[in-house]
Amino acid sequence: MKNEHYDDSSDDLLITDTMTPLHHLICKEIEKSDGQITFAKFMEIANSNPEFGYYAQQNLQWGPLGDYETSPEIHPMYGYLWAKQISQCWQELDRPKNFSLIEIGGGSGKFMLAILTWIKTKKPELLSALDIYCLDGNEHRINEQNKLLQSHGFNTKHLLLNDWLEQKKKITGVILSNEFFDSLPVHLIKNVNGELREYYVKNNKLHLNLIEGKLSDTAINKYFKNIGITPGEGCNAEVGLIGLTLMEKFAKKIERGYIFTIDYGYEADTLFASWRYQGTLMAFKNHNPQQNILANPGRQDLTAHVDFTSLANSALKHDFNRASTVTQAEALTALGLPKIMQLSAARAANDFAKYVSERKAAENLTNLEGLGRTRILALAKNANIRRLIILQPITVNL
Secondary structure, three states, rough: OOOOOOOHOHHHHHHHOOOOOHHHHHHHHOOOOOOOEEEEHHHHHHOOOOOOOOOHHOOOOOOHHHHOHHHHHHHHHHHHHHHHHHHHHHHOOOOOOOOOEEEEEEOOOHHHHHHHHHHHHHHHHHOOOOOEEEEEHHHHHHHHHHHHHOOOOOOEEEEEHHHHOOOOOOEEEEEEEEEOOOHHOOOEEEEHHHHOEEEEEEEEEOOEEEEEEEOOOOHHHHHHHHHHHHHHHOOOOOOHHHHHHEEEEEHEEEEEEEEEEEEOOOOOHHHHHOOOOOOOOHHHEEOEEEEOOOOOOOOOOEEOOEEHHHHHHHHOOOOOOOOOOOHHHHHHHHOOOHHHHHHHHHHOOOOOOHHHHHHHHHHHOOOOOOOOOEEEEEEEEEEOOOOHHOOOOOOOOO
């Protein structure tokens, strides 16, 4: 809605929204693309440009000093618990001598560090079988992850994701990602009088803005046809075509094994519910949501919730089975978080401050209004999925 009392042509402070190196590159991209680009293209540049994209920043901070906090930054216990699940996967696959552990988009590297530390301590025979790959979309992230893991004595391989995907070798093992798919580019869609329309990014000289137009790709209509759902009248929604393509590529790489996707998201019927008018797209900076998703490209994190139904369907086409998603709170509980905290409480008298810190971390990881509501999609090929620890019913001993 236009504010008739506001004239943005005289608002000098709007210039601050353009003071990033990426703004100029985006404007050039718009100029050579007949005056507009899809929001998916904008998000790709903003998050992933190899020089100035958000995830290309050197010494990118996570946790309290960054723009958002992921579970591996809360406490190593998160990785320790997931290491138990990975160990079970190895057992379910009959303890192969060559067992691939692949992390996609490892961020700070702390997730893999905690996983390997637990395995080294508790399951050294598994460590000797591991072929470990840390994959990312940017050289800075790869170098920082490699430096961290090497400093702790772990022999890990670090590659750009696309380089690994080009390798023809299939694997037996586990592919794991934490908050990877929600950072991938999405098309912004709106249902207008029963017709799906798409938002494009346009440069009006003072700042970038969104305009409505026809769908840029017939795959968007096919996307909704495949799930049998259309966003409600007047509703905005996000369509992550790139995420589906990547999941299909991951599925093709596995001969036997599992894919675990940990992310914010829902099944399609909830994600595209008729009451979800604004969609889920968000921009974050300093742990706060930002009002303008187009401002300061490359300096704020752009994210949108994952459609687990469509993501799973991309793997099911390649002989995978799926389980219903579970919350992180449920998964960590099933993996033994209550037992860990019982042991922590038992030694509280020796180091009470440590106990308080561990208890707070456990609460943060399972908070259903925060990280605890992230969901886990488990997929399996030529492997048992029903016995996975994270899927077991939770029992409470009173």
